[in-house]
Amino acid sequence: MDAVQVEVLLQTLIAGILLGGLYALIGIGMTLIMGVMKIINLAHGELMMVAMYLAYWLFVLFNIDPYLSVFIAAPLMFFFGMAIQKYLINPVLKVESILPENQVILTVGIGMVLANLATILFTSDYRSVPVEYASDAWYLSDFWRDSPVELSLSVPWSISFLFAVVITVALWFFLTRTDTGKSIRATAQDMDAAVLMGVNVERMRLITFGLGAALVGAAGCLFIPIYYLYPALGGRFTLIAFVITILGGLGSTVGAIIGGLILGIFESLTATYVGMGWAPVGRFAIFIAALIFLPGGVASILRRQRLGK
Amino acid sequence: MKRMILLIAVMFLFSLVITGSSFSEDTVTFGIPLPLTGSKAKFGEIEKRSYEIAMEEINAAGGIKGKKVVLVFEDSQGKPEVSRAIVEKLIDVKKQPVIFGEYSSSCSKAIAAVAEERKVPYLVVTGAADNITQQNYKYVFRMNPSVSYYTSGLRSFLKEVVKPKTIAILYESSDFGTKGAEGMVKDAKRLGMKVVLKEKYESGAVDFKPILSKVKSKRPDVIYMVSYVMDAALLMRQIKELRIDAKLFAGGAAGFAIPEFIENAKDASEYVVTATLWSPQVTYPGAKEFAEKYKSRHGKYPSYHGAEAYSALYVIKDVLERAKTWTPEDIRKAMKETNLMTAFGPIKFEDREGYQNQNFMDTLVLQVINGKHETIWPLEYATKKYVYPIPRWRDRR
Numbered sequence: 006m007d008a009v010q011v012e013v014l015l016q017t018l019i020a021g022i023l024l025g026g027l028y029a030l031i032g033i034g035m036t037l038i039m040g041v042m043k044i045i046n047l048a049h050g051e052l053m054m055v056a057m058y059l060a061y062w063l064f065v066l067f068n069i070d071p072y073l074s075v076f077i078a079a080p081l082m083f084f085f086g087m088a089i090q091k092y093l094i095n096p097v098l099k100v101e102s103i104l105p106e107n108q109v110i111l112t113v114g115i116g117m118v119l120a121n122l123a124t125i126l127f128t129s130d131y132r133s134v135p136v137e138y139a140s141d142a143w144y145l146s147d148f149w150r151d152s153p154v155e156l157s158l159s160v161p162w163s164i165s166f167l168f169a170v171v172i173t174v175a176l177w178f179f180l181t182r183t184d185t186g187k188s189i190r191a192t193a194q195d196m197d198a199a200v201l202m203g204v205n206v207e208r209m210r211l212i213t214f215g216l217g218a219a220l221v222g223a224a225g226c227l228f229i230p231i232y233y234l235y236p237a238l239g240g241r242f243t244l245i246a247f248v249i250t251i252l253g254g255l256g257s258t259v260g261a262i263i264g265g266l267i268l269g270i271f272e273s274l275t276a277t278y279v280g281m282g283w284a285p286v287g288r289f290a291i292f293i294a295a296l297i298f299l300p301g302g303v304a305s306i307l308r309r310q311r312l313g314k
Numbered sequence: 315m316k317r318m319i320l321l322i323a324v325m326f327l328f329s330l331v332i333t334g335s336s337f338s339e340d341t342v343t344f345g346i347p348l349p350l351t352g353s354k355a356k357f358g359e360i361e362k363r364s365y366e367i368a369m370e371e372i373n374a375a376g377g378i379k380g381k382k383v384v385l386v387f388e389d390s391q392g393k394p395e396v397s398r399a400i401v402e403k404l405i406d407v408k409k410q411p412v413i414f415g416e417y418s419s420s421c422s423k424a425i426a427a428v429a430e431e432r433k434v435p436y437l438v439v440t441g442a443a444d445n446i447t448q449q450n451y452k453y454v455f456r457m458n459p460s461v462s463y464y465t466s467g468l469r470s471f472l473k474e475v476v477k478p479k480t481i482a483i484l485y486e487s488s489d490f491g492t493k494g495a496e497g498m499v500k501d502a503k504r505l506g507m508k509v510v511l512k513e514k515y516e517s518g519a520v521d522f523k524p525i526l527s528k529v530k531s532k533r534p535d536v537i538y539m540v541s542y543v544m545d546a547a548l549l550m551r552q553i554k555e556l557r558i559d560a561k562l563f564a565g566g567a568a569g570f571a572i573p574e575f576i577e578n579a580k581d582a583s584e585y586v587v588t589a590t591l592w593s594p595q596v597t598y599p600g601a602k603e604f605a606e607k608y609k610s611r612h613g614k615y616p617s618y619h620g621a622e623a624y625s626a627l628y629v630i631k632d633v634l635e636r637a638k639t640w641t642p643e644d645i646r647k648a649m650k651e652t653n654l655m656t657a658f659g660p661i662k663f664e665d666r667e668g669y670q671n672q673n674f675m676d677t678l679v680l681q682v683i684n685g686k687h688e689t690i691w692p693l694e695y696a697t698k699k700y701v702y703p704i705p706r707w708r709d710r711r
Contacts, residue, residue, distance in 0.1 A: 009531045016527035016556070024521050131544045133578050140551040140582045159523075159555050232520055233544045233578065241518060276524035281515035282487045 025269020032249030034220035040256025048116035050239030056222030086218025254304025349392035419443035478535035547578035625656035
């Protein structure tokens with residue numbers, strides 16, 4: 006391997022890790038909801054789209070940087086998610102129906118309504134937030150003059166990645182150290198036992214859905230400086246989140262983080278060494294492989310390790 | 315139900331009554347098939363507005379041989395079978411001696427077949443598929459370059475200025491992207507360039523850096539991309555991030571040629587060249603005036619489709635003024651002899667390279683200079699001198 010090949014490999018890995026971190030943040034939101042509610046929220050990508058439009062308009066109207074709007078959009082999305090849970094999903098949960106999974110179908114409907122509302126309100130034009138630092142980067146050769154390889158690290162990608170890490174760590178603290186967090190985990194592990202222990206399951210569901218929406222909302226804001234937005238963008242990210250959720254093991258947060266990173270790195274490596282047109286194929290190959298060979302996802306490996314000790 | 319049948323019967327009768335020749339004493343009426351609804355409606359709308367501007371100008375200047383022009387737009391919904399039916403009606407019932415219009419290639423192809431069969435000249439305005447004018451049709455004329463010639467200007471720019479030895483081609487995995495990439499591979503062979511990399515990507519991708527680092531390692535002289543606008547902007551932004559120093563970054567029309575590309579890619583778009591058929595800044599006579607008039611009315615500059623439609627009516631005017639009589643045969647003869655400068659460019663119908671009645675024009679090359687698209691090639695229409703060689707990313711401020 007000569008220097009050029011090493012450079013390509015390293016640059017690919019950097020890209021993969023940065024992308025994986027953002028994917029993980031999208032995946033965590035879905036996996037949280039999955040764990041507590043036992044339903045796949047197929048409106049996940051559309052919630053991200055809503056947050057992106059929020060960040061976009063905050064920038065256009067008030068000139069608020071997308072990274073600052075994380076602190077505005079995420080709380081708003083939290084309440085938006087709670088409202089969806091309270092007024093749309095809960096009533097459906099209570100109804101006896103022929104299909105056991107009609108809440109899932111409901112989320113598909115919510116997604117469609119959101120996407121089409123956005124089309125009506127904002128037209129289907131592509132939009133992006135023209136931040137000044139959009140294509141800035143740090144270069145290895147600027148710090149180390151005689152470096153044999155030239156690597157670059159995009160400024161907005163790195164900031165987005167750091168934000169994703171901070172949010173994930175904060176979430177971990179919330180889930181493991183606070184009372185509410187512990188109640189959420191209890192609900193996810195065994196709902197009946199949680200009820201018997203006096204956990205207000207209904208409230209936990211509200212908070213979880215809100216939290217899931219807030220997380221994907223934050224991810225939306227982080228995507229704005231590096232990507233663009235249009236009303237139909239939700240579907241593609243719902244799919245990504247879904248693959249990560251399966252890969253990580255349904256309902257496992259740590260699994261989702263690892264799943265996100267695996268998917269990001271895998272996609273980047275496919276793009277470089279197989280061909281970028283194959284990225285979607287790779288995504289689903291890994292999805293099917295996970296279902297067949299690792300039905301419990303990364304979480305099952307983690308669990309086995311822990312039991313082994 | 316009965317009322318329904320009655321209504322249809324009445325409508326039928328009515329349509330029989332109002333039919334008759336489209337050319338009367340003091341007006342000349344043209345039916346124009348266009349996709350006014352459906353997925354291609356956006357382009358149909360641009361063309362309709364442009365035809366209307368041309369109509370008003372021609373009428374204000376005294377019409378065609380003293381007759382006022384009246385345009386009737388017929389909605390083809392972008393469906394070949396509908397546009398075929400429209401044209402059959404125009405020829406058989408309205409006795410219109412010349413047909414023009416339609417947007418897509420598939421609709422234009424359907425109309426061309428009818429026109430040839432009925433021996434009525436048809437002017438193709440925007441349909442670009444190569445084979446429309448490769449079927450030995452006598453009555454079918456095309457004013458826009460065929461899709462293989464969309465990049466003819468860029469080709470000559472590469473040949474005469476850049477003289478590249480290697481090229482990397484990135485394209486989106488759609489029909490449009492694939493065709494564009496295939497065309498460039500052929501061009502590369504003709505120009506003696508080696509294609510070091512040809513990769514497709516899924517439109518809407520978030521991260522192009524893996525593939526771009528591979529491009530970087532191949533050190534191509536030219537990076538040629540066929541993309542829609544947002545992919546184009548992301549590609550250039552990430553090329554800047556990775557500091558890939560090719561001698562030239564070239565786009566194959568589409569996403570690279572519209573102002574949104576510069577708005578989104580910002581300084582990363584500087585010095586990028588792109589093939590295009592037409593731009594609002596081009597120096598063809600009347601082009602700027604048309605573009606400004608369109609913008610003041612509809613708030614946005616027209617795409618090249620607009621210029622094609624606008625100029626098409628002027629071509630028809632020119633042909634009708636030169637034709638001895640307004641019969642299909644004489645109009646065909648006059649059309650064949652067309653040699654007209656329009657806002658879209660020079661129009662002349664030639665038979666060569668397997669095409670019949672095809673207008674061969676040099677397509678334009680634009681370069682982003684100081685954050686604006688400037689025409690740089692062919693030199694006689696240039697609004698600014700091209701910038702070549704382009705500075706390396708490291709040396710840019």
